[in-house]
Amino acid sequence: MHSSASALGHNDHAYWHASRRRLAPLSGEAHMADLLRVMGADGDAGTTWDDPLNVAVWCLRDGAVLFHEGGPTESLFVVRSGSLKSVKLSEDGYNQVVSFAGPGQVLGFESLHRGVHRNSAVAMEVSSVFALPVKGLDRRRQQSAALDMALQMAISRQLDGAGDMAELMAAVAADVRLSRFLLWMSRRLASVGQSPLRFHLRMCRRDVASLLGVAHETVSRSFSNLASEGLIKVLNREIDILDMPRLIERARCTRGLSESAQASIPTRSLAMATDGTAHSASA
Amino acid sequence: MHSSASALGHNDHAYWHASRRRLAPLSGEAHMADLLRVMGADGDAGTTWDDPLNVAVWCLRDGAVLFHEGGPTESLFVVRSGSLKSVKLSEDGYNQVVSFAGPGQVLGFESLHRGVHRNSAVAMEVSSVFALPVKGLDRRRQQSAALDMALQMAISRQLDGAGDMAELMAAVAADVRLSRFLLWMSRRLASVGQSPLRFHLRMCRRDVASLLGVAHETVSRSFSNLASEGLIKVLNREIDILDMPRLIERARCTRGLSESAQASIPTRSLAMATDGTAHSASA
DNA sequence: CGTAGGGTTGACAGCTTTCAAGAAGTGTGG
DNA sequence: CCACACTTCTTGAAAGCTGTCAACCCTACG
Secondary structure, three states: HHHHEEEEHOOOOOOHHHOOOOOOOOOOOOEEHHHHOOOOOOOOOOOOOOOOOOOEEEEEEOOOOOOOOOOEOOEEEEEEEEEEEEEEEEEOOOOOOOOOEEEOOOOOHHHOOOEEEEOEEOOOOOEEEEEEOOHHHHHHHHHHHHHHHHHHHHHHHHHHHHHHHHHHOOOOOOHHHHHHHHHHHHHHHHOOOOOEEEEOOOOOOOHHHHHOOOOHHHHHHHHHHHOOOOOEEEEEOEEEEEHHHHHHHOOOOOOHHHOOOOOOOOOOOOOOOOOEEEHHHHH | OOHHHHHHHOOOOOOOHHOOOOOOOOOOOEEEHHHHHHHOOOOOOOOOOOOOOOOEEEEEOOEEEEEOOOEEEEEEEEEEEOOOOEEEOOOOOEEEEEEEEEOEEOOOOOHHOOOOOOEEEEOOEEEEEEEEEEOOOHHOOOOOOHHHHHHHHHHHHHHHHHHHHHHHOOOOOOOHHHHHHHHHHHHHHHHHHOOOOEOOOOOHHHHHHHHOOOOHHHHHHHHHHHHHOOEEEOOOOEEEEEEEOHHHHHHHHOOOOOOOOOOOOOOOEEEEOOOHHHHHOOO
């Protein structure tokens, strides 16, 4: 599992002096194969291994900022180890946590079309990321079909994950939101080989609260509630899921069912061959 | 603007009889150039016009289902005209609106990595979409660099839009959420050439409420509030933005600023050259 | 004309936010 | 090693807002 670190380990004295060589390709390199493995493309096909290209790896200490909101999008990043958070400072100074990213997740893609980052990425622990310069990314994708495919899949997962977030916030009750968050966290950790029942939250309550869209006191209270019901055990940021089935049950409560039956969806697709005259109707 | 419809207009009698030829390549075809134009790739470069490929166009009547949650992901779709909504039925039957999609937006990409749709797409008016079969999509992208680039950008925008959603729901007060929604709508309509100050909502209050994560009565009340303050004028689904600056001001209210100063972000990137031993710390 | 769905508004219970204070953990420096 | 400062986390109490239930109006449609 740690074999991917083999390409690193030199220039250990870079520390945060690296901040001086502003965003230089620092910290080390890794083989493309490592990148693909982290991105979960191992099972696909060991097709084009004619790619000897190395990938830059950046190492981040806890709290380090990978990129700043408003800064130019010079690279795409794939989380290699650790975890990052994406935060967006509102115009009034409040900063909103948009997402948490773990190994295999892509950072910065959403800013590609504008060339400017729409949020900052901050490491929540000692982390490392693969850096893929946007300049030359197309060429690289053309050269390596495996990378291209892996990126597509990663982006698809990313978009899928964004849907999860919407689901998270769709819940009304704070307890339900927190339950869903814990389950989401559990699934995510399980997918990278960690225990889904016992884990350490890397983020503070305030960040969780921000992501869930509630006050951080409410998060604290919800933790206490779930704990007092025997669903979980909480010791600061150490979480034990004691009763997974009931936690799932707890996460399932949504708004009243009264609205469900009405906005029903037909069970079969319908199409018609009208000309694209929808514009006229909207004027 | 309507020139893109030139390739259509035949087989006008397909109507929803098309539902019988289950998901057949129906309704018509258009030139790849049309697709690229809708995707906003016109300004880029008229590079590889050696692509004579046509793209299937599906026409949908109001309420038609483009694809069902749980169904196989056979095609990617790009909205050509009209508007769609993505909905996800919760396990308990309540269906949650995840997003609204307009011209140029991609549908189905989030399901690509699993091969199964994670939500349904429903037309909110007479609409049309380009259909790109996933089978052979890679080949097509390789053939047309313009399509490849356009897709990348569209997906980037999509992901960017997902961030907007998070921002939408981050607001505490219902009035603020609705204000942000209206501004989001306004911007989106402006980007496709429609009036940003006067528009017709294609979705019912319940769908807005679902997207915003509030009760539909609350949406109704918030509309009334904003109207009584003179910020907007509401006539059923007809919206007039009367005072854009103050509406923006209204949308800017977030949670108390007290939390803002604390979780400050360093103003410069920090990096360190630790080996990827973050795994050990997480055990 | 009657029904069904969409939209608005009122009343009240319930939950969340806010303000406030205290407890517990972390890190620094003596 | 302890003291101190600082942040994080927890808990309490009151005010406010939202969810829910309910009634009513309106339009579309058969």
